[in-house]
Amino acid sequence: MSTKNPEYDFKWCPGCGDFGVRRALEFALADRTVEKETPVENNVVVAGIGCSGNLTHLLEGPQPFSFHGIHGRTLPIAMGVKMARPDLNVVIVAGDGDFLSIGMEHIAPQAARNLNVTAVIMDNAVYGLTKGQSSPTTNLGEITSSTPYGKMESPLNPLDLYLTLGISFIASGYSSKPRDTAKLITAAMDHPGFSIVHIQSPCTTYNDTYEILKGNAKKGIQPLLWNITEDHDPSSTDSAYNLIHSGGWPVGIIYQSSERPSLDQQHEEIHKKVGEKTARQLLDRYSL
Amino acid sequence: MKKLDLVVRFAGEGGQGVVTSAEGLAQAATQVGYHALTYATFPSQIMGGPTWTQTRVSTTEVLSAGDELDVLVAFNKEAYDSHASAVREGGVVVYNSEEFAIADDLKSFGMPFDELAKSTGNTRAANMVVIGAIAFLVNMPQEYLEEFVTKRFTRGRTNDQQIIESNIKALSLGRDQAKNSGFNLGTLEDAKMPSVDQILIKGNEAICLGAVAAGLDFYIGYPISPATTVLVWMESNLVGPGKFVYQVSSEIEAITGILGAGFAGKKAMTATAGPGFSLMSEGLGLGWMAEIPVVVVDVQRGGPATGLPTKTEQSDLFACMHPAHGDVSLPIIAPGTVEECFYASVDALNWAERYQGPVILMSEMAIAERAQNIPKPDLSKLNVESRKVYQGSNGYMRYEGPGVTPMPIPGGPGSYTANGSEHDPIGDTTHLAERHVQMTERRFNKLNLLKDGHYESDNTHERIVIMPWGGSKGPSQEAYQELRGKLPIGWYYTMYLNPLPTSLLEELRQKELVLVPELNYQGQWSSILRSQGVNAESITQYTGLPFKVSDLIAKIENRINSHTERKAKA
Ligand SMILES: Cc1ncc(C[n+]2csc(CCOP(=O)(O)OP(=O)(O)O)c2C)c(N)n1
Ligand code: SF4
Ligand SMILES: [Mg+2]
Numbered sequence: 001m002s003t004k005n006p007e008y009d010f011k012w013c014p015g016c017g018d019f020g021v022r023r024a025l026e027f028a029l030a031d032r033t034v035e036k037e038t039p040v041e042n043n044v045v046v047a048g049i050g051c052s053g054n055l056t057h058l059l060e061g062p063q064p065f066s067f068h069g070i071h072g073r074t075l076p077i078a079m080g081v082k083m084a085r086p087d088l089n090v091v092i093v094a095g096d097g098d099f100l101s102i103g104m105e106h107i108a109p110q111a112a113r114n115l116n117v118t119a120v121i122m123d124n125a126v127y128g129l130t131k132g133q134s135s136p137t138t139n140l141g142e143i144t145s146s147t148p149y150g151k152m153e154s155p156l157n158p159l160d161l162y163l164t165l166g167i168s169f170i171a172s173g174y175s176s177k178p179r180d181t182a183k184l185i186t187a188a189m190d191h192p193g194f195s196i197v198h199i200q201s202p203c204t205t206y207n208d209t210y211e212i213l214k215g216n217a218k219k220g221i222q223p224l225l226w227n228i229t230e231d232h233d234p235s236s237t238d239s240a241y242n243l244i245h246s247g248g249w250p251v252g253i254i255y256q257s258s259e260r261p262s263l264d265q266q267h268e269e270i271h272k273k274v275g276e277k278t279a280r281q282l283l284d285r286y287s288l
Numbered sequence: 289m290k291k292l293d294l295v296v297r298f299a300g301e302g303g304q305g306v307v308t309s310a311e312g313l314a315q316a317a318t319q320v321g322y323h324a325l326t327y328a329t330f331p332s333q334i335m336g337g338p339t340w341t342q343t344r345v346s347t348t349e350v351l352s353a354g355d356e357l358d359v360l361v362a363f364n365k366e367a368y369d370s371h372a373s374a375v376r377e378g379g380v381v382v383y384n385s386e387e388f389a390i391a392d393d394l395k396s397f398g399m400p401f402d403e404l405a406k407s408t409g410n411t412r413a414a415n416m417v418v419i420g421a422i423a424f425l426v427n428m429p430q431e432y433l434e435e436f437v438t439k440r441f442t443r444g445r446t447n448d449q450q451i452i453e454s455n456i457k458a459l460s461l462g463r464d465q466a467k468n469s470g471f472n473l474g475t476l477e478d479a480k481m482p483s484v485d486q487i488l489i490k491g492n493e494a495i496c497l498g499a500v501a502a503g504l505d506f507y508i509g510y511p512i513s514p515a516t517t518v519l520v521w522m523e524s525n526l527v528g529p530g531k532f533v534y535q536v537s538s539e540i541e542a543i544t545g546i547l548g549a550g551f552a553g554k555k556a557m558t559a560t561a562g563p564g565f566s567l568m569s570e571g572l573g574l575g576w577m578a579e580i581p582v583v584v585v586d587v588q589r590g591g592p593a594t595g596l597p598t599k600t601e602q603s604d605l606f607a608c609m610h611p612a613h614g615d616v617s618l619p620i621i622a623p624g625t626v627e628e629c630f631y632a633s634v635d636a637l638n639w640a641e642r643y644q645g646p647v648i649l650m651s652e653m654a655i656a657e658r659a660q661n662i663p664k665p666d667l668s669k670l671n672v673e674s675r676k677v678y679q680g681s682n683g684y685m686r687y688e689g690p691g692v693t694p695m696p697i698p699g700g701p702g703s704y705t706a707n708g709s710e711h712d713p714i715g716d717t718t719h720l721a722e723r724h725v726q727m728t729e730r731r732f733n734k735l736n737l738l739k740d741g742h743y744e745s746d747n748t749h750e751r752i753v754i755m756p757w758g759g760s761k762g763p764s765q766e767a768y769q770e771l772r773g774k775l776p777i778g779w780y781y782t783m784y785l786n787p788l789p790t791s792l793l794e795e796l797r798q799k800e801l802v803l804v805p806e807l808n809y810q811g812q813w814s815s816i817l818r819s820q821g822v823n824a825e826s827i828t829q830y831t832g833l834p835f836k837v838s839d840l841i842a843k844i845e846n847r848i849n850s851h852t853e854r855k856a857k858a
Contacts, residue, residue, distance in 0.1 A: 007723065008716040041682075044698050046548070056705060057716050063682070065698040066705040067551055068717070069544065070574050076541040080548020080556070081698065083532045084506055088552070088698055109537040267532065276528030279501040280667055286487035286497075287664065288319050 010054050015210075017175035017201030021122050022055050024173070024199075025093070027182035029064060032089065032189060040064050042087070046078040048094030048103070050129045052122035052201070055093045064091075072102030075110050078117045079263075086264035089189055092119040097127045100136040100158060111165035114193040116262035120185060121196060122175070123158065124203035132206035144206070158198050159244045163237065163255055169195030170240070170255040174213065174225055175202070180251075187253060193262045200225070200249060213249070228252030290477040293346035294426055295354035298418075299371045300363025300384075301336045305401075309361065309415035310341035311659055316419060316436040317345040318488050318661040321479035325626075326659045327353035327834070330513070330598040338366060347477045350660065351762040355836045358473055359425060361418055363401070364388065372396075380471045382421055397469035404461045410454035420462025426476035433459050485664040491629045491655035492559075494662070495585060496521045498633025499557055501665070502672050506549040506556035507533045508542050510564060513597045514656040515587040518559035539564035543571030543584065550580040551706050553675065553697035555637055559585035562595055562604060565611070572646050573612030576731060578706040579687070579695075581640035581647075581675065585633075588652040590832050599832030600653035602758050603808035608648045609786050609816065615728055619643065619738050620786040622650040624761030627662035628783050629655060635741075635784075638673040643734040644692055650785075652759045652807075654834045678702040685713035690726075691733050741784030743792045750778035751800035752848055755824075757785060757813050760805045760835055767805075767840040775848055785813070788820070796822045801851055803827060805840055 012018050025045075033040050043064035047053035049071035056066040069077050074092040082090045094103065099121050110117075126144060127133040133146035136156040143150060162170045169191040173181040181199060188195035202209045215223030228250045233239045240255040261269070296313060298306045307328060314324040327342045344354040356376035362368040365388040372381055375395065383390065385398030399421065405414040416437070423433055437455045442448055489497070496518055499507075507526050509519040519535060526533040532549070536542050539560050546556035560568065565586045575582055588604045590596025608620055619639050623632035629651060636649040678684055678694040684702035686693060696702030705715030710727060712718045746768075747753075754777060756764035761781055768779050780802070782792055796802055796817065802824040804814040811826030818824050827843045829835055 005712070005714070005716050007712045007718045007720060009719060010717060041701065041703050042699050044552075054717075063703045065696070065703045066715070067548065067578070068705050068707045068709065068715075069547070069578070070570050070708050073540065073544040073571070076536070076544040077548040077551075079536075079541070080506075080508075080545035080550075081552045082548075083534065083545075084549035084552035084554040084556070085699060105538065106541065109541070267534075271527055271531075274527045277525050278528075279497065282497055282500060282525055283487070283665065283667065286489045286493070288315075288486050288488055288661070 008057055010057065012051060012054070012058070013205045015204035016051065017124060017199075017203070018052055018055055018122055020175035020178045021093075021120065021181065021199055021201050022058055023178035024181035024185055025055070025091070025120060026059060026061055027178060028185035028189065030061065031182070031186055033062070043089045043091065044081050046074045046081065046090060046092045048072065048074045048092070048098030050095035050098050050127070051203070052095035052128070053093060053098065055122075072098055073106070074098065074119070075103060075106035075115070079110065079115055082115060082117050083264060083267070086116070086268070090117040091189065092117060094119065094121055095128065096121065096123040096125060096137045096158075097135045100156060104136075107161075108165050110194055111162075111167045113263040114168055114260050116193055116264055117195075118185065118188040118191075119196045121158070121198045122201035123198060124201050124207055125155070125209065126203050126207040128203045128206055138207075157244065159254060162196055162198070163240055163244065167196055168193035168257050168260060171195070171197045171253045172249065172251050173197055173199040174251055175199055176214075184253065191256065192258060192265070193260065224249045225251055228254070291426060291474050292348070292477055293344060293350070293354070294358050294473075294476055295342065295344045295356065296359040296361065296422055297340055297342045297357050297371060297374065298361045298363070299338070299340035299367035302339050303336060304363040305415050306339055306363060307341050309418050310343045312415050313343045313345065313419050313422065314659055315440065315488060316433055317479070318486060319436045319439060320432040321481035322346065323348060323350050323482075323661055324488075325350035325353060327654065328657045330657075338370070340367070340371065345476070347480060351766045352837055353834065355838050359422055361422070378473070380425060380473060382418065382466075397465070397471060399462070399465040404465070405458055408454040408457040408461065410451065410458065413455050413458035416455045416458035417462040420459035421466040423459070424463040424466035425471060425473045427472070427474075428476055430459070430463070432479075482663070486661045487664045488659055488661050489626060490517075490657055490659045491626045491651060492517045492587065492657065493521060494626050494629035495559070495633045495649065495651060496525070498630040499583070499637060500526065501667055501670055502634040502637035503555050503674070504557055504637065505531055505554040506546065507558065508536045508545045509558045509560065510536055510539050510542050512561045512564045514589055514653045515559040515561045515564070515585065517656065518585060518587070539567040540571065543568040544574075546582045547571060547575050547578070547580050550575070550582045551578070551698070553677070555581070555641070557583040557585065557637070559587060561587050561589050561597075562591040563593065565604060565607060569612050572618065573614060573616055574708040575646035576612070576616050576618065577708050579644045579731070580706060581644050583636045583640050583647050583649055585649045585651060587656050588650060596832050598653070600759065600834060601807050601830065601832060602652055602760065603812065603830070604650065605785070605808070605812040605816065606810075608650055611648075615732075617732070617735065617786065619645070619647045619735065620650055621647065621783050622758040622785050623655065623783050624756070624758050624781070626655060626658055626660040630662070630665055632783055634670060634672070638671070639738055641673045641675050642692070643737050644695060645731075645734065650758060654759045686715055687711060687727065687730070688713040690730050692737065735787050738784070739787050739790045741782060741789040743780060743782035743784070743789050745778070745780050745795070747772065747778035748795065750776050752776060752803070752851065753778035753780050753799050753801075754803045754805070754844060755780040755796070756805045760807060763835040763837050763840055764805045766837045767844060770837070770841055771844060775845065777844070777848065793820060793822070799823065801825060803844060803847055805835055807834070
């Protein structure tokens, strides 16, 4: 949506982290158009269902193509787009519920395939759109509308999951730093393989985590977020593992490896050798 | 009088050569100009397990597998026990005497299938021994079979001649055994070469070929009987520039993946069966809502849930027509023969492009693995439709107006949001009542573009007609040919079930009674016809097997008589 659309009545709440993520994606797409000298229409945004997925309607400026499908299925839709048109840049925007709960079954296969798309995940540790239920990243014991006596499961550490599944590019970001996050998204889009930028994007209405993320010196709250330092080697799984398990929430590129070919590269490689089979050739095989 | 057709059932255990023998007989017969059809059942185990395949050879087009057997080939005792009763009066049982022996029952003779094959120096020629014996029973000239063997095994390898000779020897050994048995079924009428070139092909293969001929670019799928052979075929054949084929990790991935590809401008398809189709429900609704051309093949098997994976049924019609929540009515093409599988597949891809949405191609187990000779499709005469692509500039309203609009393709002009939520013309989500009204009507209006399908009709002046769908066509047609002239009855048939061709629906509404033979409990097609103002009544069967022609004849007679009585009373 490039101009104000009176029919479109969805609005993010004031202070919602998703505003910053939208800004970051706008920066990254604009930079890409200039840098790659390709029109914005060469980008496809595949959106999940949630407050987060609405980002695709709220993007300002020149409009990419977009597919706002059904809850949890961004990855296979993106696979269809990418394998149909490997020349396009495909970006997923989804929430923690969409991607890590109902959509969880799709992450492992795409990791194994090394599907060359970028997933931008807005993690607010809650289901925003359905008004505040617990999500896979909600903390143990947390009170939400669906866990009135406390959440019974331990929270999932998505970064740990991504590393275990062998996803070839993993970055962690924070919604209040759109410029920094834009750089992470650009690096992810440039990465030839499956890339995820997992962003802490607080929900001011149902799970306001700004204070614990940023810390509050006056109240003696230590920030959860910390910037990954220059000496981290993102090509090492061991270093990435240690980083993820060193407490708090690291921000920056956690892991990156270009060793494995992506699915479209593999497909092109194999099919080059096979050659073409025409309908006529195939039909003739059945002749009597 | 000479025999006009020959029905042979090969029964035994998976891996004993049941299928290769049946298909070999069909190949031999069609190559010399007969018509043939095989009907295969599948063992539910991977290794062994009882199975049987039937081949019907005829001088004219074969419509069904045949009710009564001229010959039963029993590969083991269990096969003899379960199938001997299906042999007609005067028919013959040929059994493998290495496996078992039976006391003389006046209709059986044994011969050692494998031992005879071994004696030719080619242990794999047991099916030729069997085919040789069958050929003798109907006095089929030896040259026919030798011609077939020579053609089949001339493969440009150094040992071709040796293999041909051993197979011919195997044929002769089988003949001699049959000759010594003293049985004979009478002479099968000579074959008349059909005037057009024929191919021998299975239902699922015809679907694959049709799709490729219609320009399929993208296929992904997940294995499930009886649709797996489509995936396997595509994996090795859908290759070349711009083509993509891939096994994905579930049917949810399959449907949403083809939607992504359809959105990106490709002709995309997947094939599945009942359980997989159920998983596609939400995705199919998305395709309807976002207006994305895709084709989903449902090769029906017995349901619900895991159901009867290796049996045939026509019980997915409700599910296919209304697969998802909300106001949805998906176009359906349901081929009834192997030949129709080819053209239905072409049409399904065309329809998807024409109305811009998902199209369901419904096949069924009984057709999927049926091999049949069909006229070779003329690819130069196929009508292949392609997408109306938006070529203008940006700021385009993709969903504006009451009907189909050109589709922008990513990478080109006219970016928009393909949206599964109710949307405005550019694809942004909306909740306005008048917009939901306009868009709902737009989606249904597009179906009007599909009402020009063709249909068969005969004896249209009759007030009672029979109208089967899908794979029940063959047995119904045979029953109709038997009853035509004896009873006041007409015939209608189409593979375009939704939407029905306009004039067909008008004609059906004029009928006093439309009888619908179908393989499900609820009478799904007649129920849908009744909802469209047609006085339809089903003849149902839900055994996991196709109709027998004789059963259908009796049931149709019965229905007509009771209808006439009811009318007389009234
Ligand atoms: C199949 C299905 N189940 C449930 C829903 C309802 N639903 C919509 S959004 C949502 C959760 C969204 O949570 P998240 O992905 O974290 O997004 P957020 O709103 O927090 O950005 C759910 C359960 C749905 N649309 N579809
Ligand atoms: S409910 Fe939460 S996630 Fe949704 S818009 Fe409001 S603040 Fe953002
Ligand atoms: Mg969330």
